[in-house]
Amino acid sequence: MTMDRKPVVTDDPLALHAPRLFRAFGWYLRWFFWRNFHAVRIARCGLPDIPADRPLIIYTNHPSWWDPALFMLVSNTLLQDRAGFGPMEAEALARYKLFRRLGVYGIDSATRRGAARFMDVSLRILSRPGTALWITAEGQFTDTRVRPIRLRPGLAHLARRVPNAVIVPLAIEYVFWNERKPEALIRFGRAVDVGDGRRRSVALWNELLELHLTEAMDALSQDAISRDPGLFREVVRGRVGVGGIYDLWRRLAAMARLRRAQLAHEPQQNPRK
16 A cells, blocks of 8 residues: 655755745736836846856845845846856745745744854855856845945855855945936945965954955945946846836827837936947
């Protein structure tokens, strides 16, 4: 007599990761950001060239609820040759269970057990070729103007344990320029070549990583202050206009004059080549 076996329940992100679902979700995110933002823009300095065989860690500041979705969008757009993974507080992940199929794994950062899980899972992910680990290294929502930047030590511990890794800072800001909807701005900073990470202490690694992220955030802040879209490449271009009856009236008025309605607050600028 045979009995039906129940499926094994696992919280292993490598086993749960569904690449096709991740790509499909990327298309949904393009629509989601198109609907909610005027544009998603990446500074033209771009992502440093990272050899495919090197473990890759991308660490960021954490200004908003939007950050994990932005990571997935950027991963789908710029890092299609790498499977993206990242930690999230287990309590928050319980509210977004689909994320478990998209490379997100839950941790409890307030406990030693949670810290041990972060290290164990992250090391297993980075030991597999063709992966990238995304980390909001501040660990909590923090305004982009706060200085000095303070990172939790988990990333520094990880740097000491992953030889030959490349660690890249990513600065994020959400700002309003000239349209009703906000701009999502990102800028990659100088990459850190780990080499033999054990040559630095956790304190020295933390200091170095804070420095590189601060540089990237300060540079992005200046880009944002300039309000110059030519400094960026568009990942997603959203809708313009006020919406509702006001835009409908402008469309009808333009049609009556056989013209195209200009819904943007200011004329669209041609991005720099």
